[in-house]
Amino acid sequence: MKQALTPTGPDIFLDNVSFAYEKEPVLKEISLTFEPGRFYSILGPNGCGKTTLLDLLIGHMTPDKGRVFLRGKELAAWSRKKIARTIALVSQNYNINFPFTVEEVIMMGRHPWIPRFSQPDQKDMDRVKAVMARTGTDTFHDRKITALSGGERQRCVFARALCQDTPILFLDEAFSNMDISHTLRLLNLVKEEVSMQNRTVISVFHDINLASIWSDHLIFMKQGRVAACGPTDEVMNAAVIEEVFQVESHVAYNEYSRARQACFKAG
């Protein structure tokens, strides 16, 4: 996946990145390239560094070694506002404890685009309405976020990120609390955004089979390193799953889902 940097090149490029919170490195010598208009999924065991990787890619933390480039320019040189106009994150940890309404929370996604000391204009309001309709959050738009179920809240946070209208979208276990119907609805929506708007999506998944159906590329991580990465059809196999998760599986192409799927057995 690694390639030379060019102005029209990748959206994100990591060059030999390492990072530690304390003494032990959590990410070790990671080099990756993310091209525009593709859906990437990051998979791997608990604690292998998936969320930490997304945090580095959005500039919440800086690498101890190596460099991160966003659209050809080192991330360290980007302002917070410019990053917010370029990358939206649906975080695993979204604690909203103030009783904002759903509509107010989704409108927060427009903030990087609203000039300082200004109010949202008609365009912002229209955008929020359109996203609420697409995500099914319009049915509870006036309810307090603090009074919603886990899945409803997650849909609301997803809608806020979509409203941010960024070319790059990070999803960190963004569907973990959603039922299958809402998960499929939003994954189809994301896929549409990737193909119609040329958005780049990087999603952390625990469900290998969902990742396989929706992703163009898979990145398997293990103990802070990239264990395997490449086009989904090439890396979605039993040997990789066993190496990364230490579980046996049977992996084969499935006609119905039109993707390679893994089966597991008890015992």
Ligand SMILES: Nc1ncnc2c1ncn2[C@@H]1O[C@H](COP(=O)(O)OP(=O)(O)OP(=O)(O)O)[C@@H](O)[C@H]1O
């Ligand atoms: N703020 C922190 N301070 C110290 N260590 C941390 C901190 N955040 C995460 N870690 C550690 O870094 C490692 C990687 O954590 P990370 O959250 O990136 O894993 P993950 O792959 O996203 O895990 P999961 O699948 O459980 O969400 C873990 O061992 C974790 O305990």
